[in-house]
Amino acid sequence: LFGLALLVLILPLFFVQDYSFKEWFYRSLFFLVISCPCALVVSIPLGYFGGIGLASRNGILFKGGNFLDAITAVDTIVMDKTGTLTAGVFEVTEVFAVHRDPTELLSYAKAVEAHSTHPIAKAIASYHPGRPALQAEKTQEIAGHGLLATVNGKRTLAGNSKLLDKFNISYPAELRQVAYSIVLLAIEDQYAGYITVADRIKPDAKEVIQTMRAQGLYTVMLSGDKTAVVNEVAKELGLDKAYGDLLPEDKVNHVQQLIDQGRRVAFAGDGVNDAPVVALAQVGIAMGGLGADATIETADVVIQNDEPHKILSAIKIGKITRSIVWQNVILAMGIKIIVLVLGAGGVATLWEAVIADVGVALLAILNAIRIQQKKV
Incomplete structure (x- = not known):
């Protein structure tokens, strides 16, 4: 900016017949003042800060202004x-056991699922016990499949059909078509039953x-x-x-x-x-x-x-923020260009340039603050 202002001062010396150093020095100062990007530098970040603030008031955290864009x-x-x-709040709807008591199967399932944070696992782990709780050891979570653990000295699997497929354990094929979330269980590499849980939208x-x-x-x-x-x-x-x-x-x-x-x-x-x-x-x-x-x-x-x-x-909120930021850009650039043209023609004075620069910055700041009043 300083270089451009210097050109405004020097170039007319070679092209203007009645060159007046005082007049062109004044115009170069005018150019330097009006071209100051204060309004843009202040208002654009403030617009994004306002958007992040509006989001936080509505229970949404943006980790940066770039994500608003x-x-x-x-x-x-x-x-x-x-x-x-779905709510992720599941309830056990059915416990089906093969060759054992359902409450025993549930005890094995609860012991294994107690080591998972998945909502389905939490529902099973918190289901009323029916008999003394067992403890799981050597628990291993297999992503997207389920859990493997040792319960009461027996290798126990609890998860979806892919888990049993992975360990080559056979189970009724019709269980794949059950329109509920289902946890299949295997004890000592033998299919032991299943637990169905229901979620709500x-x-x-x-x-x-x-x-x-x-x-x-x-x-x-x-x-x-x-x-x-x-x-x-x-x-x-x-x-x-x-x-x-x-x-x-x-x-x-x-x-x-x-x-x-x-x-x-x-x-x-x-x-x-x-x-x-x-x-x-x-x-x-x-x-x-x-x-x-x-x-x-x-x-x-x-x-x-x-x-x-x-x-x-x-x-x-992202669209509101983008709209406000572009309003500020257009406002600042538009007024500065108008005043710059007026100054080049000798119509606007240095004081008007100062007022335009500071005034545009204030208007842009006030416009950015409006984001906080928006309803979403």
């Missing part, structure tokens, strides 16, 4: 099922999906639950696409395919298995109320109360 460009919303679209989930689709957003659900359960939930919510029986790496592959198609993807999830997908998506959203620490740490946006409609609120 990124979320406005999203055209595809990919969501996990459990804890995101969050009250605002269906309306949120309808609104997303009305806004032109492509909606996808990815879940590690059985395909039969996932399809049932997807049908009720009206999602564009839904995929079940997915391992964490399968979710990553699905999201990568969407990105390769040129889509701008936001992924919302809460489980520890969702952390890699949250990191991959252009905007990673963690449902913070029930969310795993790894997912919350990885996410760009954290929704503190687990309500799906907050995803729409986050997008709206």
Whole structure:
């Protein structure tokens, strides 16, 4: 800027016949004052701060102003099922045991599931015992499958059908078609029975999906639950696409395919298995109320109360912030250009340049503060 102001002072010396050093020195000072980017430097960051503040007042944490911009460009919303679209509050509905008492099977299941943070595991672990609790040892979690442990001296498996397939344990094929979340159990490498649990869809989930689709957003659900359960939930919510029986790496592959198609993807999830997908998506959203620490740490946006409609609120806040920031840019540049032209023609004075510079900065600041008054 100083170099340009110096050119304004020197160049007329070679082209203007009646060159007056005082007049052109004054005009160079005018140029230096009006070209000061104070309004932009102050108002743009303040606009993003205002957007982050508005989001926090609505229970949404943006980890940076760049994510306010990124979320406005999203055209595809990919969501996990459990804890995101469903409440993640499961209740045991049936305990079926093979060649043993159901309460005994439940004791084995409770001992194993007590070592998991998954909502289904918590539901089983907190279910009324019926008999003295057993203790699990050497517990090992197999991502996307379930748990392996030693209970009462016996090797015990608790998880989905993929877990039993992994260890070549046979079980009734019709269990794959049960339209409920189901935990299969095997003791000493023998199928021992199953426990079914029921989840409920969050009250605002269906309306949120309808609104997303009305806004032109492509909606996808990815879940590690059985395909039969996932399809049932997807049908009720009206999602564009839904995929079940997915391992964490399968979710990553699905999201990568969407990105390769040129889509701008936001992924919302809460489980520890969702952390890699949250990191991959252009905007990673963690449902913070029930969310795993790894997912919350990885996410760009954290929704503190687990309500799906907050995803729409986050997008709206991003658009409000972008609108205010562009208003400030246009306001500052427009007024400065007008005053600069007037100053070059000798119409505007140095005092008007000072007033225009400071005045535009104040107007831009006041405009940025308006974000805090917005309703979402």
